[in-house]
Amino acid sequence: MRGTPTGRQLRLGGELRKMRERAGLTSTQAAELLGIKQNQVSNIEAGRHGVSPDRLRGIARHYDCSDKALVDALASMTPDRKRGWWEEYRELLPSTLLDLAELEHHAQSLRSTTTARIPGMLQTREYALEIFRQAVIELAPPDIEHRLSFRIKRQAVLFREHPTPYAAIIHEAALRMKVGGPTVARQQLQHLLDMSERDHVTLRAITFDVGAYPGSGQSIYYAHGPVPQLDTVQLDQSHGSAFLDAEAQLHKYRTLFERIERVALSPDKTRELIHNVMREL
Structure with missing residues (x-):
């Protein structure tokens, strides 16, 4: 669990929330579909919990997102262990x-x-x-x-x-x-x-x-x-x-x-x- 998410982490979580909403799923329904707890879905969408590229692609499949370019772009935004100079x-x-x-x-x-x-x-x-x-x-x-x-x-x-x-x-x-x-x-x-x-x-x-x-x-x-x-x-x-x-x-x-x-x-x-x-x- 992260402390304060960065703007990029918040954006990634926000885009996953939009993807879920376009699929017509509540966070509870998404949690059941993904096999995780509802609070985990909320934490991912709030940028407080990171996801790997593979996990993100799995979420996109469960949400029936067929926009490959968007999914690839979101996968590139998943956490990088390197700290930027701005930190x-x-x-x-x-x-x-x-x-x-x-x-x-x-x-x-x-x-x-x-x-x-x-x-x-x-x-x-x-x-x-x-x-x-x-x-x-x-x-x-x-x-x-x-x-x-x-x-x-x-x-x-x-x-x-x-x-x-x-x-x-x-x-x-x-x-x-x-x-x-x-x-x-x-x-x-x-x-x-x-x-x-x-x-x-x-x-x-x-x-x-x-x-x-x-x-x-x-x-x-x-x-x-x-x-x-x-x-x-x-x-x-x-x-x-x-x-x-x-x-x-x-x-x-x-x-x-x-x-x-x-x-x-x-x-x-x-x-x-x-x-x-x-x-x-």
Whole structure:
């Protein structure tokens, strides 16, 4: 039995619950079918009890799930004895941040849209430091250092041997905001240009001329799973991160991203805009 399940463990359990419900089974009926106790079914679905890949495939067969791609993807999510680097921060940072790092580590691809800030995955150390210094609830220097090192380590998915494809749509307001002063802002813009040259990074901007557009004012982070059913949306809220994975929610945000992309500049035009902003600093 686990203590506090990670976000990935909770998601696996939640998907098994959805699978059971689609089969029209109560937890009691599922327990009888699987030959286990009802509380074991509840613990598996709550992420408190792990299952092996073979056990998961057996559960899927009993639930008459014929979606092989989904079952294979869920089997790949079964417990791994290796601890992720984010576990070093378990007692130092909110668990939602650790869940975010775990989500990014396993994502097939990532995309984001922001209005007032450069996305965390593309922030320089100096830019991120200034963001943390301006937190609504003032952070102590050690807490700032923990968050800063954690943010930089998260970016490793963009630099590993097989980097995760990443697409960002950034509003012109974020590009022009002089976070940390002109020098830090210029270094940040140069970093965006450097990252945009990488094959797996796509950078697009939305200009002031566009005016209002779908999702304006909202920062959205979308992580693609191995199958669409396992995608996840992460939203920053005043009380912390919110993770969304209901089918209707995923459809909503996929559609929203498609509409935002229609009004964004091309990657080449985006680089031109960044160069112009740098010249004006």
